[in-house]
Amino acid sequence: MTGFGTYPLGLTDEQEARAARLHRDAVVIDLLYWGPLSHRGYTAAMEQQLRDSYAIHHNTMTSILEALHQPHRMALAGELPELRDIWAASGITAGSLQLAVGDPQELLKTAAYLTAVTDSLEWMRKVNTTDDILRAKAEGQLAWFGNCQPTVPVSRDLTLLEHARDLGLRMLMLTYNQQDAVGAGGTEIHDAGLSAFGKDVVARCNDLRIVVDTAHCGPQTTMDACRTSRLPVVASHTSSKTVFAHDRGKGDDVLKALASTGGVIGIVTVPFFIGAPRTADLNTWADHVEHVAELVGVEHVGIGTDWPMPGPMWSLELVADFAAQNGFRAEEHQIDDTAYTMKGFDDYRDMVNLTRVLVGRGWSDEDVTAVLGGNALRVFREVLG
DSSP: OOTTTOOOOOOOOOHHHHHHHHHHHHHOSSSSSSSOOGGGGOOOHHHHHHHHHHHHHHOOHHHHHHHHHHHHHHHHHOOOOHHHHHHHHTTOEEEEEEEOOOOOHHHHHHHHHHHHHHSTTTTEESSSSSSHHHHHHHHHHHEEEEEEOSSSSSOOOTTHHHHHHHTTEEEESOOSSOOSSBBBTTTOOSSOOOOOHHHHHHHHHHHHOEEEEEEEHHHHHHHHHHHHHOOOOOOOOEOOOTSSTTTBBBBHHHHHHHHHOOOOEOOOOOOHSSSOTTTHHHHHOOOOOOOOHHHOGGGGGGOOOOSOOOSOOOHHHHHHHHHHHHHHGGGTTSSSOOOHHHHHHGGGGHHHHHHHHHHHHTTOOHHHIIIIIIIHHHHHHHHHO
């Protein structure tokens, strides 16, 4: 097992120094972020607590949420002071934190959690406008923007969306994998596209200055969203179907549609979405980045890691159960093995490896910093203000 940020890429000393400088100085934005802690940061005591809880409830989603919240709750109680150092070692400036927009009670619970974390830990900041991200970079903070992946579909009562915006929501994914009232998800057998209600959701997001996200949406739903939105549309965490055929990726026509809105396409580090799960590595990831950059322009490429999720490795294996319940079909290789991480990105402290692999491929300083966060920052400026 290598140390953090040291995956062998054959870089020269000059390239290593350049990559370190770029990563240190850049605004780094992860459009789908599960950090700061990943499986290598969980102590034996933390893992045992999660095991004991799972032995009682045997609920996959509960276990995932407990693993996500455990580090922050411990930090709030003063029990995990090293969490700040773990985050700082990643170099990440801003990342997403999940809010629920399908049920009023879940919205209140998730919004209260976002507020507690960002208000109580001086090294964290909630994103209201783009300037909050820039201030976080200047002041050595981690900025959180509220986003929603609607595994429970968006409420038909769109006043809930307005309340969510007031409580911190800044990015809304239109659908998860399956068909709902908004539109068809990316693993739905019949892609019916965006519904009339879905178009209302897009229009309301535009009015409320919420970024429209299509990461899990089906091809037609994504295309319809691009045609409907007056503001840039993103795919926060996806990949190229041309590079690796997988339903969680986007075809070239869809990538072009997203770029035509001025949006940004975040490339995932999920090994089983970008290649063979046991061998996918930094170069596999970079292949997707370069294909999208060559197809639609480097100004439309970003990062949306989405993996590894928080929790010890045994709890990551439970994600396969969640996936099976939420539209990932094993017979269509939607998910192969959640026990694997992408080689070279095993922990958020490996974030610099994404910079290193682009430097090693001869990318310019300007293009590297654009992918790290400059492109996402541009979209946020246009939508959030």
